[in-house]
Amino acid sequence: MSEVIRVRFGEEREWEETHQKLISDLVATGSLYGDDEALMRAKADCAYEVIRRIVEHVPAVEITVPMPEILSTGQCELITESFRRAAIRSIEATIVHSVEVVTGSLYDLCTSKLAWRPRTVS
Numbered sequence: 001m002s003e004v005i006r007v008r009f010g011e012e013r014e015w016e017e018t019h020q021k022l023i024s025d026l027v028a029t030g031s032l033y034g035d036d037e038a039l040m041r042a043k044a045d046c047a048y049e050v051i052r053r054i055v056e057h058v059p060a061v062e063i064t065v066p067m068p069e070i071l072s073t074g075q076c077e078l079i080t081e082s083f084r085r086a087a088i089r090s091i092e093a094t095i096v097h098s099v100e101v102v103t104g105s106l107y108d109l110c111t112s113k114l115a116w117r118p119r120t121v122s
Contacts, residue, residue: 019048026110035111043110047102054098061087 005109023044063083067076
């Protein structure tokens with residue numbers, strides 16, 4: 001009767017699943033190249049923290065736009081909401097891009113086998 005049952009709900013559960021998958025995948029990939037399991041687990045922990053910080057620690061964005069005096073209150077609210085939605089979409093796109101870049105390079109960054117080749121940035 002004195003058992004402790006730990007349950008993670010929603011977002012935290014998804015983060016834990018992501019963390020465990022990173023560990024599992026990096027350990028498996030590292031084993032193909034003879035990389036130490038403890039090192040691969042540590043690298044997975046580090047990668048997880050970087051990805052989580054990218055997603056969760058987005059700086060606040062403040063947009064200040066002077067509204068023309070000829071606009072009604074309703075028009076100002078409509079414009080304000082449009083700017084808010086545009087800012088949110090921009091932040092989402094940036095986060096998704098950042099996470100995709102990190103995860104796309106994760107195995108090269110975390111294993112001793114480096115398949116990535118430098119590309120010219122234009």
